[in-house]
Amino acid sequence: MSDAALAPPSIEEQAALWVVTLDEDPADHAARTACAQWCAEDPRHARALETMRRMWQSVTPQTPLPAPERRPTRRRASRHALGLLVVLPCLLWLGSALPWRIWLADERSAVGEVRQITLADGSLVTLNSDSAIDIDLSGDKRRLRLRRGEVYVEVAKGSAPFVVIDRDGSARALGTRYAVRRDAEDTLVTVTESRVLVRPRAAPEQATEVAAGEQVRFDRNGITLSTRAVAPGALTWRQGRVVFQDAPVAEVLRELARYRPGLLLADEQALAGLRFTGVLPARQSDEALALLAAALPIEVSRLSPWLVRVSAPAAR
Structure with a gap:
């Protein structure tokens, strides 16, 4: 065996x-x-x-x-x-899990799709794969509610502040360009221009100002990872690429799974210790897996078009 x-x-x-x-x-x-x-x-x-x-x-x-x-x-x-x-x-x-709020969201992107939307105020919003937002530009409000996934906002000039709200709190633009990513445990805010004020929902006293070239993680109870420099290529998903710098293979596969319909399973115990540095195509997951397999000692098993398992190669 x-x-x-x-x-x-x-x-x-x-x-x-x-x-x-x-x-x-x-x-x-x-x-x-x-x-x-x-x-x-x-x-x-x-x-x-x-x-x-x-x-x-x-x-x-x-x-x-x-x-x-x-x-x-x-x-x-x-x-x-x-x-x-x-x-x-x-x-x-x-x-996915078919939550009704996702289906009823104002704007959505499919798995593997990156969409750009121009809002009524002129702001440009880019949705990453499998993302959903609600939009509120009524009265003096400029507000997005992130229901799932990740959004990158290029805020148009206006008198009202621009705010992205999600499960964990809010990210208020003090400038123009930033991304908000909702993960399983917390939220990641990445700023590329000017500044953003991050405010955890249940701990407003921990509000943190994030400058261009920085990112921070937080959940509803506070900051979970302090402000740090943005890694090179952190937002290249907008151009259809994902960049990794000495990343564990399990982390690489979790990221690729965001862009692939179905399940991408990893035998994380067998793959422990393997790390990857390089650039992979985000929306061509079969090609990305082939490139990964060419660079590392891994085995990719396609059980169906929607079920792929990655493990260490069997011993000979």
Whole structure:
């Protein structure tokens, strides 16, 4: 048996197995207890389980399933979980987790798409892949609400301040050009011209002014990463490229996954220690993966057009 076959399952694969196991036998108290313990081990486990549960519910009947005649074996559950991992990327391609606020947003971009929008006040807004915003230019307001993803704003001159608001707080323009990126745990603000005032939602006393050439991370409770210089190429996604400087391969793959429909899974344990420096195409993910595989000892397995797994090559 190869090393790849012995590699531990990813968090997504474990979450899929838990969803299928609990769905087939909801009364299994031991399985529920074990699943709860697994979720408590790492916050990523609970998030992955909730994501898989939402997507599983979207492809299963809304009426209760009949009780199985016998307790499913782990082999059967594993086969169903594999089916889940093959089907779910199609749903991701059609709209990720399908939150209604994203579908009803004023402007959206598809996975792999970068869109430019000119607002009524003359400001230019660029949406990164899989992003969504609401726009409020009523009265004396100039406000964007970032629902998902990343936005780069080139603010037109005007009497009213321009503010980007998201889950964690606000970024008010004191000049003209900056980006706001909403990540899973916090928000990243990158300033390319003039200054921006960042204000965490629940800690306004930690308001921080960010100058051109700087960036800062924050969540609703405060600053999570102090102001630092912007890395070269940080916003080259606007030109369809992503730049990495001595970055862990797992981080590179997470970034590429933002531009690829479906799931891009990584065996992070097997890839630990591998790092990458270079430029990859953002919107041609197959080409990006080929370039990565040519530069590093990794193996890219395409299980379907919407499901790709990256791991260390099997031992010979």
